[in-house]
Amino acid sequence: METTNDSFHMESGNPMVGSFPLSYAKQSLALDEYHFESLDIGYKGVSSVTQLLSDCLKDSYIYAQANRIHLTMGIQGVVHALCEMSFPNQRKNILIEEPSYAFIVDLFKSHTESKVFTIQRTIEGFDLKELEEIFQTQEIKFFYLVPRNHNPLGTSLSYQQRKKIIALAQEYDVYLAEDDYFMDTFHIRNYEPLHYLSGGDHCIFLGSFTKILPYLCIGFTIMPAELRQIYIDKVDDLMKFGYYTPPLISQTMLAVLLSNNSLEISKNLLKRDLQDKISALQKYTKYWPASILSYSGYHGYYASIKLHPKISVDCYIRELEQRNIYIRSNLESFYHEEHFDNSVRVSLAKISAEDIHKTYPILRELAESLYAE
Numbered sequence: 001m002e003t004t005n006d007s008f009h010m011e012s013g014n015p016m017v018g019s020f021p022l023s024y025a026k027q028s029l030a031l032d033e034y035h036f037e038s039l040d041i042g043y044k045g046v047s048s049v050t051q052l053l054s055d056c057l058k059d060s061y062i063y064a065q066a067n068r069i070h071l072t073m074g075i076q077g078v079v080h081a082l083c084e085m086s087f088p089n090q091r092k093n094i095l096i097e098e099p100s101y102a103f104i105v106d107l108f109k110s111h112t113e114s115k116v117f118t119i120q121r122t123i124e125g126f127d128l129k130e131l132e133e134i135f136q137t138q139e140i141k142f143f144y145l146v147p148r149n150h151n152p153l154g155t156s157l158s159y160q161q162r163k164k165i166i167a168l169a170q171e172y173d174v175y176l177a178e179d180d181y182f183m184d185t186f187h188i189r190n191y192e193p194l195h196y197l198s199g200g201d202h203c204i205f206l207g208s209f210t211k212i213l214p215y216l217c218i219g220f221t222i223m224p225a226e227l228r229q230i231y232i233d234k235v236d237d238l239m240k241f242g243y244y245t246p247p248l249i250s251q252t253m254l255a256v257l258l259s260n261n262s263l264e265i266s267k268n269l270l271k272r273d274l275q276d277k278i279s280a281l282q283k284y285t286k287y288w289p290a291s292i293l294s295y296s297g298y299h300g301y302y303a304s305i306k307l308h309p310k311i312s313v314d315c316y317i318r319e320l321e322q323r324n325i326y327i328r329s330n331l332e333s334f335y336h337e338e339h340f341d342n343s344v345r346v347s348l349a350k351i352s353a354e355d356i357h358k359t360y361p362i363l364r365e366l367a368e369s370l371y372a373e
């Protein structure tokens with residue numbers, strides 16, 4: 001749903017197709033360069049596309065040779081494959097942060113063969129002692145986490161936290177499934193992904209272009225050497241039931257956008273636009289009375305607003321809808337409903353900096369008035 005002059009759609013993180021200059025997309029539909037490629041694209045993706053991707057990702061501290069990059073239709077599909085794969089550590093249990101990306105929480109709920117453990121993610125990150133205890137005692141196969149631009153918190157893990165998590169994962173033979181869906185589209189100074197800091201040891205990298213190029217449906221993964229063949233065999237299996245690699249037209253379009261620098265230009269436009277929105281909203285949220293409503297983070301499209309326990313989240317959402325402002329509850333971001341912290345998620349994907357001046361004062365006023373009732 002599009003945000004119009006009188007309605008504000010902050011419930012969804014999917015950007016509008018037009019947020020990427022469509023002229024670039026149209027130019028890149030000239031497929032002449034690829035007439036020599038076979039339609040038989042197999043489980044990895046077209047090799048010239050993965051080669052280009054390998055070169056471009058270096059600018060984002062993501063290093064992998066082309067033959068180690070596997071194109072996919074998105075992160076969710078890879079996480080599903082990870083659940084089904086047998087890992088060299090011979091374990092079945094999964095660890096997930098709470099709150100987390102609601103679609104992945106749902107995916108884990110449907111994987112009944114795996115026991116799922118949770119760990120609280122706060123604005124500061126994790127309690128690393130608790131993390132170590134879980135790694136030590138619970139036979140964890142992999143830990144799925146979103147280190148930067150967290151959905152729904154809008155926070156990123158500090159360098160110290162990232163280094164320690166990697167050290168613990170390597171010590172206790174736990175794989176880290178690093179969901180880096182936004183990559184460096186939002187600039188964080190001196191940020192390096194877990195994949196870079198770990199040298200790829202015990203780290204599965206999950207990247208996506210969903211937020212920058214919503215119409216391509218392309219993601220990619222980089223597996224540690226010992227998981228590669230297991231992953232390929234699993235993808236072979238999954239391809240019996242449906243498509244797994246992106247259509248050739250999406251792959252070639254991505255290659256053209258990478259090679260003519262359009263992706264970089266578009267990313268920079270998005271970065272600037274996002275920075276403008278975040279500067280605008282900081283003016284409001286910094287002075288919110290934290291005991292009534294507190295704003296979680298300023299990284300990427302998402303943030304959470306934690307409401308005083310006296311305020312009903314459902315009522316808050318309903319009242320905002322009456323004012324044509326749409327947001328969502330974070331309930332589905334918790335694997336265990338009883339851990340739900342009475343918070344809601346807001347997204348910047350579909351609203352403008354101007355809309356922030358119209359909506360953010362209402363977010364505060366309404367919480368204060370429901371609190372006072």
Ligand SMILES: Cc1ncc(COP(=O)(O)O)c(C=O)c1O
Pocket residue numbers: 013073074075076077101146151179181207208209210218219
């Ligand atoms: C944490 C996280 N991971 C992954 C995705 C989507 O990735 P994909 O479309 O590649 O599955 C999103 C989309 O919002 C997300 O928030």
